[in-house]
Amino acid sequence: MKHSDFLVIGAGVIGSAVACGLLRKSRSVTLLDEGGDALRASLGNFGLVWVQGKGQGARRYAEWCHEASEVFPEYAQKLQDETGVDLAYRKPGGLTLCHGEEEYQKRTQVLARLKNESRHGAYDCSMLRRQEIQQMLPTLTLGPGIAGGSYSPHDGYLNPLALLKALHTSFTLGEGAFCSGIAATNIYHEHGRFLVTTSKGKFSAEKIVLAAGHGVARLAAMVGMQVEVHPEQGQLMVTERTRPVLSMPISGIQQTAEGSFIVGLSKREIGFNTDTDTRLLKQMAQRVVNAFPALASLRIVRSWSALRILSADGLPIYQQSESCPGAYVVTSHSGITLAPLHQTLIADWIVDGVQPEEFESFGTRRFDVEKTA
Amino acid sequence: MLKRLHENSDRKKVTINFEGVQIEVLAGETVAAAVLAAETDYTRTSAISGVHRAPYCQMGICFECLMEIDGVPNRQACMIEVREGMKVNRQHGARGLSDEVSV
Amino acid sequence: MKSLYDLVIIGAGPAGLAAAVAARDFGLSTLVLDEQQIPGGQIYRSIEKALTENTPVLGKDYFHGQKLVERFRQAGADYLPEATIWDLGRDLIVSCLVDNQARQIRARHILIAVGAMERPVPIPGWTLPGVMGAAAADILFKSCDMIPEGPVVLAGSGPLQLLVACRLIDNGVKVAGMVETNGFGDNLKALPHFPGALRVPHYLIKGLSMLWKVRQAGIPAFRNATNLRVEGDESAEALCFDARGKAQKIPAKTILLHEGVVPNLQLTRLLGCEHQWYEPQRYWKPVLDSWGQTSVNGISVAGDAGGVFGAKTAEAAGHLAAIDISSRLQALSAQEKASAAAPLLKERAREMSIRPFLDTVFPPGRQALVPPGNETLVCRCEELTAGQIREAVALGALSPGQVKAQTRAGMGPCQGRMCGLTVAEIIAASRQVPLAEVGHLRVRPPLKPITLGQLAKLEIAE
C-alpha cells in the first residue's frame, strides 16, 4: 500500500494545479488519474484566461476570476521557466463581438449590472462601437453585421494542452508521484486517515483532494458530502494553420500560437454525450463568417466537443467534508483561468486550513440555503 | 522525379503555369504528377520546420501534396486534374489570409 | 439526384460497383459517391481513361474491371464523382462536398466501400522528396501513365511491392535493389497455409512468375533487411540498411516503400462501429457479419475497408452486401436471398483461401511498426519523432488520444491517418501491453477539410 500525506484524485487541470501547489509544502503528494480520453474538459476546452462577463449575480466569482487574471502573467512565466513547456500565454485583452444592435444592447446591460455589483463600481470592461473594434483589429475586416462589442484588458489566452502538460511536468520534476491509468473506486475514512481502493491496489493518505471532474459527485458521497455537478456540452472547431492575422482572443474565435483558428462556444445539455451536432457547427461557422468574412476560406480540419463541469449555479465548489475532515472537493468551471489560484490559495487552504476570504460563496452550504429558501 | 511513358501520346496537351513557368502537360494527369514530371523534386515546404516535402501516397491520404492551385492554398494536388491555364504554386508553410479571399 | 436513397454506396471500387449493380437489379434506388473522377477504385483505377498505351502491361485482371465498370454505367445507379465525404452519422445522413458545395443526402442504408490505404513506413528519411509508397507509384502508372525515374530501390514487403517491381522492369526502369524486410523464416511460418492456397493456384502461379521476372532481371535482392534509412540532403540519394551480416547502401533517385495495405477506417471509426484487431497483418478492421453488416444499424461494409482480402473478394462481398441490404429493405424474400447468395459465398470462400498464406509470407516489418530509434519522424504533419511520442508516454500518456493532447501527433491536416497506427504501436511497446489495450485516435468530422464558408452555407437535411 502506498501512503502519502496528500492524495489528489483527478489529474485534469484542476487536480494537477492543486497537486503542484501541495508539493510546495509537502514532499509527499500522490496524483491519480484513471486515464481514458472521454469526458475530460481539460483536453477539450477553449484556453481562455477570461474575466469579462463572468459572475453575474456572484460578485465573489467575478473577483476570483479577476484575481486569477492579475497573477496569471507571472504564474505562466514561472511555470514555463521551470518546465520548458511553452504555454503560449498572451494577455492582449479580449473582445466579445455583438452581432446586431440587439446583442449590443443586451451586452451593455450585462456589463452595467456587473459594474453595479462590483466593489466601488470597479468593474473594468467597456462597450465599443464597430469602428473602434476595427481599429483594434487592423488586419481583419469586420463583417457588416457587427454592431460593436465589449473589451476587457484583463483577458488573455493560452494553449490549454500545454498548460496541462506543464503541470504534469512540474509535478513530476517536483518529485510528486504521478500515477496515470489508475481509477479510484472506493474511499474509506479510518482512524483519521483515508484509505482509497483503486483499479491497481490501495493507497492511503492523511488528506485527500477530490478533483475528479465529472467523477467528483460519486467520490464525494463516500466521504459524506453531497455534491452535484452536471455536464454541459460545448463544441469547437479548428482550422488549418494560417499566418498570424488575429492578435486578440475573441469570445468564440481565436488564432492560436500555431496559427490555427479555434472557433467555439456552443452550449447544449445532452448528458454525457460528446458527439458533435452538424446544425450547431453550421451556426458557429455562420457567426464566424459574419464576424470576419475573410475567414470563410479557412479549412476546418476537425471539430470536437467537451463537457463543462457545472454546479447548479455555475460557480466553483470548494468544500471540506464535515463528517470526514481532511477530505476536500475542488471542482469548477473556468479551470484554466483559475489555475494560479487553485495552485496557491486552494492548496494552502488544504495544507494549513486557512480559508481564503469570503469563501462561503463557494462552499456547499450555499445550496442548502437555496433549497430552504 | 517522374517520367511519362508516352511523351508523344495522342492525348490532349494542356498548358499550366507552375511557379511562373508555363509547362506543357497531358490532359488527365493530376497536378501532383504533372508537376513531378517537370523535373521538380518538392511541392511544398512543411508548416513547422520549412523542409522540402513531396507527394507520398498519391491517393488523398497523406496531405503531403498540398499546393496553391488557382490562388487557393493547401489543396491536395494528387486529387485534382490539370486544366488549361491552371496556376500552380508550391505551398510554402502555413497559408496566408488575404482579406479579399472568400470562397 | 434525390434527397433520399434506399442505398448510398461510398466508394466506386470493385466492392462498391458490384454492390451498385446488384442493388439496381433488386430495384433499390442507389447512389454511388467517390472522390475520384471516374469509377474503378484502386485496382481498376482510371480504367475508362483508356490510356491504351498501357494495356499490354496491365494485363487481364485489369480488364476484368472494364466489364465491371461498364455494367455499373448501365445499371442506372446515380453516380456522383469527385464527391468528398466529410461526415456520416448514425442517422444515415451523408455529408459531402461536391463542386465546392457542402450538401447532405439521406439513405435507408449505407454501404462503406472505401477500400484500403498503404501502411505508412516510418523509417529515417522517409519524408525526403524522392520517397513514395510503392502503391503510389502504381497509381501514377495507372492514372497518369507515368513511372518514377530510375535508379529505383524498392523496400519493405508485400505482393504489391513485387507487382510494382515487375511493372518497372517491364517499362525499362532501372531497379537498383529489391530490399525485403521479410525473409525465409516467414516462408517457413506460412508453410502450413500452403495447402489452403492451392485452392487458388492461379495466384500462386502469378506470384511465382513475378518472382521469376525479378530474378531474371538480375536485380540485387536482399531479405531480412533491418535498420533501413533513406539518406539524402534535400531529396533521397540512397537507401541504407543492414543485410547479409553487413551494412549496405544502394544509391537511388527514387525509393519506394511498402509494408502492405491496411483498411481505411475513417468512416467506421467515425460511426463508432465495433472493430477487431487482425494480428497477422497488425491492423484494425470493423467487426462484420457474413453479409458485411457492422455493429451499427443501417451501416454495412464491403471490400478492403473491412479487411484487406483483394479485389475479387471485394467484388463478391459487395454483391453479398447488396443482397442482404435488399432483403432488409424488403426488396427480396428470404428464399431469394439464400439462393442469390449461395454461389457468391462459395466464390468468396475460395478467393479468401490464399489470404492466410499471403498474410504470413508478407508480415509488416518490425521496424515499420515500431521505429526503433528516437529520431524517426512519425507524425509527418506536425513533425514529431518517435522519441517525442515516447516522452509523452513517460509523462503518463496511455493512449493515442493522450499522446495527441501532449504532442499534437495526429492534429495536422491528415488527422492521424499517417501516424495513428505507429503511435499506438509505440505506446503499446513502451508500456508493454497488447495493442488492443492502447486504443486508437478518435475520428471526428470533417473527414476531409471543408471551409468555414462552405459549412456556413450547408443546407441541413431534415
Ligand SMILES: Cc1cc2nc3c(=O)[nH]c(=O)nc-3n(C[C@H](O)[C@H](O)[C@H](O)COP(=O)(O)OP(=O)(O)OC[C@H]3O[C@@H](n4cnc5c(N)ncnc54)[C@H](O)[C@@H]3O)c2cc1C
Ligand atoms: C467546451 C469547453 C470550453 C471551455 N473553455 C474554457 C476556457 O476558455 N477557459 C477556462 O478557464 N475554462 C474553460 N472551460 C472549463 C475548463 O475546461 C474546466 O473547468 C476544467 O478543464 C476542469 O478541469 P478538471 O480537472 O476539473 O476536469 P477534467 O479535465 O475532467 O479532469 C478530471 C480528471 O479526473 C479523472 N477522474 C475522474 N474520476 C476518477 C477516478 N475515479 N479515479 C481517478 N481519476 C478520475 C479523469 O480521468 C480526469 O482526467 C471549458 C470547458 C469546456 C467543456
Ligand SMILES: Cc1cc2nc3c(=O)[nH]c(=O)nc-3n(C[C@H](O)[C@H](O)[C@H](O)COP(=O)(O)OP(=O)(O)OC[C@H]3O[C@@H](n4cnc5c(N)ncnc54)[C@H](O)[C@@H]3O)c2cc1C
Ligand atoms: C494504392 C493501391 C493500389 C493497389 N493496386 C493493386 C493492384 O495493382 N493489384 C491488386 O490485385 N490489388 C491492388 N490493390 C489492392 C486492391 O485495391 C483491393 O484489393 C481492391 O481494389 C479493393 O476494392 P475495394 O472496392 O474494397 O476498394 P478500392 O478499390 O480501394 O475502392 C475504394 C474507393 O473508395 C473511394 N473513397 C475512399 N475514401 C473515400 C471518401 N472518404 N469519400 C469518397 N470516396 C472515397 C476511393 O476513391 C476508391 O475509388 C491496391 C491497393 C491500393 C491501396
Ligand code: FES
Ligand atoms: S500525395 Fe498523399 S494526399 Fe496527395
